[in-house]
Amino acid sequence: MLYIIGLGLGDERDITLRGLEAVKKCEKVYMEAYTSLLSFGLSADGLSTLEKLYGKPITVADRDMVEEKVDTMLSEAIASDVAFLVVGDPFGATTHTDLVVRAKELGVNVKVIHNASVMNAVGVCGLQLYRYGETVSIPFFTDVWKPDSFYERIQNNRKLGLHTLCLLDIRVKEPTWESLARGKKQYEPPRFMTINTAIEQLLEVEQQRGESAYDEETECVGFARLGSEDQMIVAGTMRELLAFDFGAPLHCLVIIGKTHPLEEEMLNVYRHK
Amino acid sequence: MLYIIGLGLGDERDITLRGLEAVKKCEKVYMEAYTSLLSFGLSADGLSTLEKLYGKPITVADRDMVEEKVDTMLSEAIASDVAFLVVGDPFGATTHTDLVVRAKELGVNVKVIHNASVMNAVGVCGLQLYRYGETVSIPFFTDVWKPDSFYERIQNNRKLGLHTLCLLDIRVKEPTWESLARGKKQYEPPRFMTINTAIEQLLEVEQQRGESAYDEETECVGFARLGSEDQMIVAGTMRELLAFDFGAPLHCLVIIGKTHPLEEEMLNVYRHK
Known part of the structure; x- marks a missing residue:
């Protein structure tokens, strides 16, 4: 078994x-x-x-x-x-x-x-799980590789008034370019995307696409170390969270859709001050 | 605390x-x-x-x-x-x-x-959680009360190729009409919606609305007693599941959207025979 x-x-x-x-x-x-x-x-x-x-x-x-x-x-x-x-x-x-x-x-x-999984534990912020649309992944951008398929999904969710859970990139045991060339495995140090980087990338894509799926004033919730004793949950606009230090990984981000009054009350508990 | x-x-x-x-x-x-x-x-x-x-x-x-x-x-x-x-x-x-x-x-x-919650444990059927749209609730219909707001939500999810988790109605400690009239609380026996009833109601609404959000041949997954030792998970069309006996509650139902090959492989494990 x-x-x-x-x-x-x-x-x-x-x-x-x-x-x-x-x-x-x-x-x-x-x-x-x-x-x-x-x-x-x-x-x-x-x-x-x-x-x-x-x-x-x-x-x-x-x-x-x-x-x-x-x-x-x-x-x-x-x-x-x-x-x-x-x-x-x-x-x-x-x-x-x-x-x-x-x-x-x-x-x-x-x-x-x-x-428990991040997929249900995000419910703790008060946004009801049944009001989430499709979940998206935000990958690390490089100078030449900026995949933005998340944009359309966020847009679809927001048109329907739904919340969007954004899972942020984790790079563990990525072989170095050098090691690939030599055929001997050596690894890059692990990288974990912060909420700040995620929001930067989200806004970069919005600027390029210009379809107003969201903007700097869009309300979000940032989660760090969800489920741990020192978890951090902060609600605020993209602009506010962009300047906030959430500390050690793992981070994830929720882009808020249309809210009910009870969801608002609960978000106030976590509101950025 | x-x-x-x-x-x-x-x-x-x-x-x-x-x-x-x-x-x-x-x-x-x-x-x-x-x-x-x-x-x-x-x-x-x-x-x-x-x-x-x-x-x-x-x-x-x-x-x-x-x-x-x-x-x-x-x-x-x-x-x-x-x-x-x-x-x-x-x-x-x-x-x-x-x-x-x-x-x-x-x-x-x-x-x-x-x-764990039903919201993440349904992942066990192989349909990936990040490919779910909004969750819907299916309430018990009566002769005069048939709220069907779930229909539009399922339709929206399916247009986007997303899966839909349907939570099925639970009626516990509902006061009887008689007891309400007398001001003395007496309760109806508890009722738990089966997958069969849910599919009947779904098809009844489809017949009335006629917008082809889904039909008898739409692929679904039925779950009974999810997370228990005797849980039952069966994948099949609405027509197939309508005739299937899932046994004791709780039941829930997933209406499948567009699938990836790996999702298909996993569903085959649970396929109705």
Whole structure:
């Protein structure tokens, strides 16, 4: 059996009792490291905190492994219980559909243990989840590569009065250009997009497209370290949030659509002062 | 401090370690019963299972109390630690924004402990959460009352190729007409909309409106008891699902928009046979 277990958003205490029970009975425990390293402050210390809680070693399944060596994990899961740990929910912002499909092809039984994800935890700001439209991803722009497919989606959502959750780019284990040329893997330092960069890029695209999907005065909510003890939630215009320091990653951003009075009342709690 | 704690979807083992820790240190524990009774099989037995796990009594805050007596709970939370337990996530399908706003007005500190919600756990079927449009609610129709505002929303989502999550009506503690007339509260037995009823009503509205937002051949996914050990997930056309018996509540339904190949592969796992 392959258990795909959501760890939630904050730290090691966000696993569910059901999830912990499953980890404890598994013979082997893998952890997806793609987005998880920092969410859980996963220095060597963070990992050992988890290992102490679970009472067993964890194999960090970094991006290379997730892409290249998943079959080893799956073949282990045919004969024994294996856990694959995922920060947030297994089918939240980063989905593990491909893993489930491959497992099913190999005849491996899969059990999913859900948890909170950024996709539902943003509800804490008071904007109702059922009033969100399509979610968009904001990728890091370079001088020559500025993909802006998010623009049209935000525009569509706003025409319908819906809120838009913007997931901000994470670059972990990106091979350097140099290493690609030499055929020897070396990695860029990890990069996490801030709310400030996201808003800069959003406004840059608006200036180019000029279709008034949003502007500097558009109301937003910025979230940093959502679900952690030191989470930060601030509501304000793009202009206001552009100048605000949200601190350490992860960040995400919601562009507000049409609000109800109760949503407004709740946003006031988080209003930029 | 008022802790608003999500319990997740399945049973008592879906609380997080952080949530359980909070409950254990609270002097008083309330539980929202509006939608929760059945999710956790909350007969008297279910409640005592929770009380045993927490090591303390739980006050069930039924709908009357949630509306009328919340201030008692909030005033207790000024001087001591109080837990308010919510099935799913505190800001998922049913939101508790009003509670937070009232708490803030009274100067009560609030801490939210997130968990899985139907809003993110539907991701398990393989349809990616960021490709969902606005969520709709399908209310029970009567002979004279058939509100169909969901129709336009589904139509808008489908025009954009987006999936639609349909939350199905729950009627708990509805006063009987007779009791309203007599001024003495008596309640109708609880009712939970099945996927079958939802599809019947959807097709009834399509027939009246005739704008081809969807039809009998539209692909959907039906979910029953999502997140529980005996959850059921079936993908098929409205016509196919209309004839399918999903068993006990809670049910919800996703109307599929435009799919990617990986979404299709995953749906095949759940395809109606």
